[in-house]
Each structure stands twice: as structure tokens, then as C-alpha cells.
Amino acid sequence: MIGVRRPSRNGPRSHPIFARVYPRIGHAAERRGVAEHRRSLLDALAGRVIEVGAGNGLNFPHYPSSVTEVIAVEPEPRLHELARRAAASAPVPVTVADGAAEALPFEDGEFDAAVASLVLCSVHDQPGALAEIARVLRPGGELRYYEHVLSHRPLAARVQRALDATFYPPLAGGCHSARATGDAIRAVGFQIDREERIAFKPSPMLPTIPHILGCAIRS
Template structure:
């Protein structure tokens, strides 16, 4: 059963993701999953842009994607991935698998758009084994008050979420990760793109958190 259908967003995302990867996002994707081992669950897999970057030490990836068109594209990407990838329909808020079923979880540019980020992170906490990791690469709220933070608030109250597949520019995702019970072990904050003008989705975080 198709969980969500956002045809316009799926069309735009497919083209935007390719452009962003060429301009540096691919490097951040690769860094996000470097050194992972064992079974991994990836939420909001989109059209599968992350698959090519998983290291050979990963034995299996379960990639969850609720949007029908993006999931179909992810199935195509999975066929040429360097590790075994199974693409499934589902929601981040109610992930498949028993408690502690995965050695790691991956969240890349998705926690901005899930309807209930706290519920999604609680679900991730449940399926990651004790001692396992959450790897994250997300755009987030600007640090501190200022014009960019004001722009983010305005965007999130107007048309941005409707046009961008539910994306919210002003979420404090690092705080939500910690609130879910994960211990943040490493985090890097940066603007993307690194040079030139940045939009409301410019501030990013990249790092890893551990389930105690």
C-alpha cells in the first residue's frame, strides 16, 4: 500500500538531489555512512542517492521510503548498490523490525520533513541495538537569533512546507536526537553551499549519535 503520494515534490526532488550531489552533498553523504558495519536501516531513502556510498562492511540496508515515485526510483538505485539494499514502503514514525534489530540507522535530509520528528526518532531508538549508532546529515535551524532565523520562521509558517514536501527549515534536530535518548558523539555544523548565497535551508549538521 502506498503510504504517501507527492508527485510534484518527487519530480522536483529527483532533479534537485542530482544537482546538489554534484555540488558537494555527495561528499557529505559519504562521510555520514563512513565506517558503518552490519545491518543498517535508512529512513526517508528518497530516490536512493545514499546507496552508492555505503561501505562494503555493511551487510544489509533496509531503506524505508513512503513516497511511491521516489520508492520506485530507489528500487532502481538498489539494483546497482555496492551492498544489499531492500527498499520498503513505510513511515519513519513506525519502522519495521523488532527492538534492537539494526546495528545502525541513517537519516539524511529527511527529519526536516517527517510530520512527527520526535516519534520518528523514538522509532529509530527502538530499532537500533544498544551501542548502535544513528548517523545524521540534516539541514536545521540557524544558530541563535538573527535574520536567517527570522526567515526560517517565516518560511515554515507560509508556503515552504507545502511546496517542499513537508520540509521545515527551522527544526532543532540535534536537540530532538538527544531528546529521543541518543548520546551525540560527534557533530559538525556548516553552511551549504559553503560559498555563495545560502537559502533558509543553508545551516546543516553532520554527525553520529550512540544509543546507550
């Protein structure tokens, strides 16, 4: 069922402080609207699914019964363990696997669909991760994505770039606020089926941050 588990191409991915803080922030953000976005993200998804960077498994409750199996890759040890626990009560079969998006330990075309939520901001090599996701999807397979992205407003974008160049990524488990992830998905050859841009405030402490919620098809 799970292919050979190769070690991560980019070394260990332990972020002990982020891994303790994220589940708390994540649960609060669920109540502020993220849970609704997750439901839209996974709506009517079907077949065998790979979820990349599953964190503590906040997507798991939202998988519809048309999904036959989820393989959830999570490299951070503490979040991996939390995801394993969350998998036990998921409404569909979920197996949590080790690995990294840049070197997925699976065969070409194994999956009907892939899910990336709030993770393409954090991967070390975004084009490499997207190419790997495309590789493990069958032709015609879907990439469902939900990501915060670079603002279209020049001042906000400048602040995002300054954050990314300084303290933000080490503090936030490798997250970058200024990635144009929709463009990156197009650049690796996915065809966009739909993409919605959402002005969203995930926490009262944070400014409004643009998010994209979409579905792209592997040609």
C-alpha cells in the same frame, strides 16, 4: 528479514510534484558538495542498517562494503520506485521497504545502525520518528545523520520560521527549514559521539543553510 509491514500511522505520503523535482535538485546538489557529505556520513559504517526516508536512493552508492545489508524505508510512491531501481546497482544489498519513520515496521533492536539524511526535516512527528529509530536500533547502535537545521542567526531563523508557517512545507514535500534537529536527537536520549556544523549552500539559488553531520549512539 523484513518484519511485518504496518500501514503508515499518518496516512498516504504521496508528493507527486516534489517527487519529480527532488531527483533533479538532488543530483545537482550532489555535485555542489552533498556527495562528499554523504561519504562522510556513511564512512566506516558496518552491519545491518536501516535508512529512513531514502528518497531516490542517493546514499546507496556510498555504503561501504562493511555494511552487510540496508533496509531503506521510503513512503513516497514515485521515490520508492526510483530507490528500488537505484538499489539494483548499489555496492551492498539494499531492500527498499514501505513504511514511515513514525511507525517503523521492524522489531526492537533489529539494526546495528540507522541513517537519516535530509529527512528529519520532513517527518510529520520528529520526536516520534526519533523514538522509533532508537527502538529498532540495538543498544550501542549508531544513528548517522545529515540534516539542514535552524540557523543560529536571529534574522535567518525568523525567515526560516516564517517559511515553515506558510508555503514552504507544502511546496517541498513536507520539509521544514527551522527544526533544531541536533537538540531533538539529544532529547530522545541518544548520546552524541560527534557532530559537525557546516555552513553549506546546496544551490546557487538558495542562501547558505546550516547543516549538521553527526553520529549519535543509542544507550
